[in-house]
Amino acid sequence: MAVEPVRLVVTGATGRMGEELIDTAGDRSDVSVVAAISRTPGNVAAEAAVGTHLDATLSDEERVDVVVDFTAPEATAEYAEIAARHGVAFVTGTTGLEGHDADPLGALDAASESVPVLHASNFSRGIAALRGAIREAAASLPDYDVEVTETHHNDKRDAPSGTALTLIEDVESERPDLTERQHGREGEQPREPGEIGVHARRAGDVTGEHEVLFAGNRETVSLSHSAGDRGVFAEGALDAAAAIAGREAGRYQFTDLLRD
Numbered sequence: 001m002a003v004e005p006v007r008l009v010v011t012g013a014t015g016r017m018g019e020e021l022i023d024t025a026g027d028r029s030d031v032s033v034v035a036a037i038s039r040t041p042g043n044v045a046a047e048a049a050v051g052t053h054l055d056a057t058l059s060d061e062e063r064v065d066v067v068v069d070f071t072a073p074e075a076t077a078e079y080a081e082i083a084a085r086h087g088v089a090f091v092t093g094t095t096g097l098e099g100h101d102a103d104p105l106g107a108l109d110a111a112s113e114s115v116p117v118l119h120a121s122n123f124s125r126g127i128a129a130l131r132g133a134i135r136e137a138a139a140s141l142p143d144y145d146v147e148v149t150e151t152h153h154n155d156k157r158d159a160p161s162g163t164a165l166t167l168i169e170d171v172e173s174e175r176p177d178l179t180e181r182q183h184g185r186e187g188e189q190p191r192e193p194g195e196i197g198v199h200a201r202r203a204g205d206v207t208g209e210h211e212v213l214f215a216g217n218r219e220t221v222s223l224s225h226s227a228g229d230r231g232v233f234a235e236g237a238l239d240a241a242a243a244i245a246g247r248e249a250g251r252y253q254f255t256d257l258l259r260d
């Protein structure tokens, strides 16, 4: 018996990730993009309704299972509230949410009281695997210096990347002695104990690279990931959307859904 595809609305449809999601979903049978939302002009390569307002689209569509959102923090806050009001699950990969005036993290928590909500700073399976390795290295290498470096394309808004922040939290969870995030260095500034160095590079069209360096005891360990293209993130986000549809309200982790 054929299984009905999970019905998606993609926001930020003319953005880099929005385009990639629509393109990638077109090759899959487990998900179907029934509508696309774009506030900026551009061609949406979807055989789907194209709208400018999520609220109106969710009212018009017969059934939507999941909103998939890769936009900007203020849009994510707004879209999470709208999705929850319509009883639709919300999957978002938007980064730069921490400390933003629109309180997108509060909006995600509020939405999760009535619908399933998943936010991941990185939807690649490689980063999900790397996180386990980083926590293990951080626990096994006490007193080693830790430096995190990320590189992204020159259009990226937020720094450091959401992934870098997630990896730093993973290190910090095993190394409570590391209490200071040192963003770059300049002039006379020797390394202090308790620091994690954080370095953000922006250049050309680099999709996304992350490295966590552990150094001490006359050795270095470098754990790194490089995304070959945005399809890597799109596949993961669509896997998450397919897995979260129909679940109970609450906050979900990408790493948990991968194991289910």
Ligand SMILES: NC(=O)C1=CN([C@@H]2O[C@H](COP(=O)(O)OP(=O)(O)OC[C@H]3O[C@@H](n4cnc5c(N)ncnc54)[C@H](O)[C@@H]3O)[C@@H](O)[C@H]2O)C=CC1
Residues within 6 Å of the ligand: 011, 012, 013, 014, 015, 016, 017, 018, 038, 039, 040, 070, 071, 072, 074, 075, 092, 093, 094, 095, 096, 120, 121, 122, 123, 124, 162, 233
């Ligand atoms: N979690 C993950 O795996 C990944 C996360 N990202 C994140 O996804 C987000 C989007 O990235 P890109 O697609 O490269 O950006 P982009 O700039 O190419 O596209 C952003 C889209 O959001 C829309 N948008 C921006 N502000 C808006 C607003 N206030 N209201 C409605 N729509 C709005 C724009 O019109 C555009 O279509 C960023 O936060 C980025 O860091 C990107 C790649 C992977």
Ligand SMILES: O=C(O)C1=N[C@H](C(=O)O)C[C@H](O)C1
Residues within 6 Å of the ligand: 095, 121, 122, 152, 153, 156, 160, 161, 162, 163, 164, 207, 208, 209
């Ligand atoms: O903006 C991007 O491009 C990316 N953003 C995410 C982040 O901030 O970590 C994930 C990925 O590295 C690409």
